[in-house]
Amino acid sequence: MSELSDVIELQVPLQVMQEGYEFMRTAGRMRLEGMVLWAGRQEDRTFRVTELIIPRQRGLSTPDGLCAIVDGTELRRLNIHLYQSELELVAQIHSHPDRAYHSSTDDRHAIATTIGSFSIVVPNFAMVNYALAECAVYRLDEYGSWLEVDESLPPNKIVVI
Template sequence: MEPIGLMHIETVLIPREFIDSVYKEFQDTGQEGFERLALFAGKKSGPEFSVTHLLYPKQQLLRTPEGLSFQVDGEELERINEWLFQNSYSLIAQIHSHPSEAYHSEADDALAIITTFGGLSIVVPDYGFSDKNLAHSAFYRLLPDTGWTELSPNQVTSLIKITD
């Protein structure tokens, strides 16, 4: 039986340079008082996924009375999907910053760009200022029965490998 989406992925390899870039971007944007989103794309080989591309979609950064958010419009999502298809890449994760604690909000659940089962959503706290190498970030995996489900620290350690 063919595995569902990305559910069979047991290891995600992320280059350290991508993590460093994300933190710098989140901190720069955070100094302006905004959240920011990035995407990890690459290729799967059996149970392993290698992140080969870090994408910063064009996004509108928003500050409203309800809080902070970002918005990626349909045209940009279509552009990214075309690029992924043309190059035989897949998205494995979205990663975004929060101004304080790391958690998956209702908006994060409802407006996720990752929609493939087994995909990941990573939330970095404090715009990345109080965190390093995803140590205090929250990790969620999209599961068929439970939707966005927080991963335990042991699950994260087993799944995510930052490579040099």
């Protein structure tokens, strides 16, 4: 059986990318971060995203910064949906108000927690459809650390189809 950490190519439909950016952009217009998830199925060492999931979330703005909060009830609903649909969560994508980086909050409160999962941070509230090279792309390693990766090369290649 293949593990998510075996994936060397992640294929994402352009429509999934565009709809995700639009949601994050809408949140950004309210000066809030937005989060979306990618789910699909693994075939050998390729993972094909088939679904954009926009979890119910609450944007929070504090003196320390911004975040998108997904509560436990919603996480349970997402897990049931993934199980019943026979889908696997492969990535979480969220926006930041300015530059793209993985904050300590992003590290500690990830939704995608399977080794090999991706976490993508989009700059400037996703106000444009940024190329992935302009985003910060991370992958969860076997030690539970989010490592920044080059999304244009295997084993972390992301292809928009």
